[in-house]
Amino acid sequence: MVPGAASIEAGFAVSKPVSPAGEKTSKSNQWWAFAVTGTFLAISVGVYAANELYVYLSAYLWFGFIYGMCLQYGRFCFSSAYRDLFAVGVPRMFVGIMIATVLFSLTASFVTATGMSGFHPAPFGIHSVVAGLIFGFGMVFSGGCASGSLYKTGEGNMSAALVVLSISITQAVMADLGGWFNKLVPASWHAAAMARGLPASVTPGDGWMDQYLAGYVWTKPKTVFSEMLGFSNDSILGAFLGNLLVGVVAPALVLLVGVYLIWSRKGFMKKRAREGKPAGLGADLAGFWTMVMSSKRTAIAGLFLGIACGLHMFVMTGLRTKFGIENAGEILKAVGQDFGLSVRGTVFDPGYWYVTTQEAQWVGWVFNRVFGVDNMQNIYFGLENGIPNPLFNPADWMSVALIGGAAVMALLHNEFKWKKPTVELATWAIIGGFFMGIGSRLGLGCNIGAFFVRTANGDPSGWLFGLGMIGGAYFGVRFFKWWTERKMAKQMEAVSEIQV
Amino acid sequence: MAMKFEKTGDGTYSLDVKGYVCPHPQLYTKSALSKMKPGNTLRLVFDNASSGESIAAMVDKEGDELLEQLTSGGSYEWTIRKS
Numbered sequence: 001m002v003p004g005a006a007s008i009e010a011g012f013a014v015s016k017p018v019s020p021a022g023e024k025t026s027k028s029n030q031w032w033a034f035a036v037t038g039t040f041l042a043i044s045v046g047v048y049a050a051n052e053l054y055v056y057l058s059a060y061l062w063f064g065f066i067y068g069m070c071l072q073y074g075r076f077c078f079s080s081a082y083r084d085l086f087a088v089g090v091p092r093m094f095v096g097i098m099i100a101t102v103l104f105s106l107t108a109s110f111v112t113a114t115g116m117s118g119f120h121p122a123p124f125g126i127h128s129v130v131a132g133l134i135f136g137f138g139m140v141f142s143g144g145c146a147s148g149s150l151y152k153t154g155e156g157n158m159s160a161a162l163v164v165l166s167i168s169i170t171q172a173v174m175a176d177l178g179g180w181f182n183k184l185v186p187a188s189w190h191a192a193a194m195a196r197g198l199p200a201s202v203t204p205g206d207g208w209m210d211q212y213l214a215g216y217v218w219t220k221p222k223t224v225f226s227e228m229l230g231f232s233n234d235s236i237l238g239a240f241l242g243n244l245l246v247g248v249v250a251p252a253l254v255l256l257v258g259v260y261l262i263w264s265r266k267g268f269m270k271k272r273a274r275e276g277k278p279a280g281l282g283a284d285l286a287g288f289w290t291m292v293m294s295s296k297r298t299a300i301a302g303l304f305l306g307i308a309c310g311l312h313m314f315v316m317t318g319l320r321t322k323f324g325i326e327n328a329g330e331i332l333k334a335v336g337q338d339f340g341l342s343v344r345g346t347v348f349d350p351g352y353w354y355v356t357t358q359e360a361q362w363v364g365w366v367f368n369r370v371f372g373v374d375n376m377q378n379i380y381f382g383l384e385n386g387i388p389n390p391l392f393n394p395a396d397w398m399s400v401a402l403i404g405g406a407a408v409m410a411l412l413h414n415e416f417k418w419k420k421p422t423v424e425l426a427t428w429a430i431i432g433g434f435f436m437g438i439g440s441r442l443g444l445g446c447n448i449g450a451f452f453v454r455t456a457n458g459d460p461s462g463w464l465f466g467l468g469m470i471g472g473a474y475f476g477v478r479f480f481k482w483w484t485e486r487k488m489a490k491q492m493e494a495v496s497e498i499q500v
Numbered sequence: 501m502a503m504k505f506e507k508t509g510d511g512t513y514s515l516d517v518k519g520y521v522c523p524h525p526q527l528y529t530k531s532a533l534s535k536m537k538p539g540n541t542l543r544l545v546f547d548n549a550s551s552g553e554s555i556a557a558m559v560d561k562e563g564d565e566l567l568e569q570l571t572s573g574g575s576y577e578w579t580i581r582k583s
Contacts, residue, residue, distance in 0.1 A: 077550060080522060143523060152521070413549075415549040422519060480524075
């Protein structure tokens with residue numbers, strides 16, 4: 001092929017460099033995109049006709065749909081953010097994540113300052129870093145983070161679907177680990193768990209996760225940057241100065257400058273020198289800005305995600321006020337879906353974007369209803385989140401719609417493609433999902449619930465989880481670099497003229 | 501399907517990573533380019549949309565040139581010239 005020449009080969013259309021999308025959307029893809037959107041619309045209208053309370057579930061659904069569209073459009077993946085830095089030296093997704101986090105923090109701070117935030121900080125400690133490390137290691141193996149695997153499932157990627165399955169099963173099993181695993185529980189955790197006076201039905205002294213939660217995690221402090229600076233969290237100063245500026249903008253800027261100096265500056269200055277332009281502070285500022293804007297697609301997705309996430313919190317709190325409820329468990333009870341409610345009558349209802357708990361829940365429901373496992377005796381399901389029927393679980397509506405939103409966006413850009421995993425990819429997917437499942441439960445969330453949402457709301461535990469993810473991604477990439485070179489070496493034997 | 505890296509002519513190479521998901525296409529592309537001489541071209545075939553953005557950014561950062569991008573039904577065929 002002649003370098004620089006545009007050509008059209010059989011079935012291929014030429015697109016301009018940078019964005020792989022350039023074809024006109026096919027009629028069939030348009031039809032499927034309308035069909036998927038129409039299905040969600042029909043569900044929303046249908047359930048509303050049955051009972052107005054379903055608006056609460058539909059709100060989760062449509063925010064999930066928006067998240068899916070944004071994630072697919074920007075190829076927004078937290079795994080890629082860290083992995084691509086170490087693997088190929090590309091910072092564009094890290095930049096996108098930082099943009100989205102700052103913008104989400106801006107909207108979240110507004111919601112917090114108005115007193116409409118439903119966010120609760122998580123206990124923080126070394127466990128947040130360890131959990132992030134395990135999660136980060138796993139997400140490199142699986143090829144996508146928890147939210148990334150959902151949107152890639154929407155692209156027709158069945159390896160990603162396998163990751164979702166693996167992470168879901170691992171969590172559901174881990175939440176109910178007992179028997180021999182009780183021997184691994186330190187006596188201090190057991191004593192602390194038993195002293196909490198929890199309902200006997202959740203057997204707090206039996207189960208590794210139960211004692212980890214009640215005997216260790218819950219003993220750790222919880223705070224937000226606003227309170228660390230002595231402000232009330234729902235004050236303007238607390239929300240905007242404490243949580244946004246000190247808790248998010250400052251650390252994000254430090255990280256971005258670090259990423260620029262390590263991964264971006266050299267290439268930018270080399271290019272500038274070739275064009276005969278001088279170095280200096282102005283050049284560095286230009287280089288920094290170029291890095292930030294290196295992928296408009298990712299930056300735009302970050303912008304919309306940030307706004308949608310804040311709006312989501314606002315809407316869910318508004319709906320709780322409108323319906324006079326504190327938790328979706330009350331809605332499920334009102335519509336006759338009272339199986340799987342926690343001992344407190346609640347279900348998992350974060351009021352914002354979350355991914356992994358609802359994954360554990362649907363498998364937990366299957367274990368309980370299909371295989372007869374009594375998993376409501378543990379704290380995670382029995383006391384905190386419940387295992388409602390997945391067809392009526394608000395958070396599951398969000399995740400299913402996320403997959404649908406991603407599918408619609410992929411269809412509109414001709415990027416939807418059914419892809420069956422090979423044995424190799426299936427193996428990585430299952431291993432990756434396994435580690436991410438463990439990390440999620442130890443960290444009480446994934447890249448979204450334990451990092452993105454917490455960080456944006458001024459919770460320092462989010463940064464600790466993120467720090468762990470960076471470390472885990474580094475080790476994961478080390479492994480895959482070795483694996484890639486090993487496979488390339490085999491191919492090299494047939495390509496004798498290439499310099500080694 | 502297995503990854504395939506081969507010499508297709510004088511200074512031209514081909515890397516087929518269809519079926520692979522992140523991070524494999526970008527890692528194989530980086531590895532292939534690192535083993536080629538300046539001026540050589542690589543015909544890269546992949547079908548993982550998410551890898552495209554990373555590969556395009558990597559090519560730009562390294563000063564290599566993306567000569568051509570062909571797309572068809574979720575498959576991509578790119579030509580990259582190593583700087």
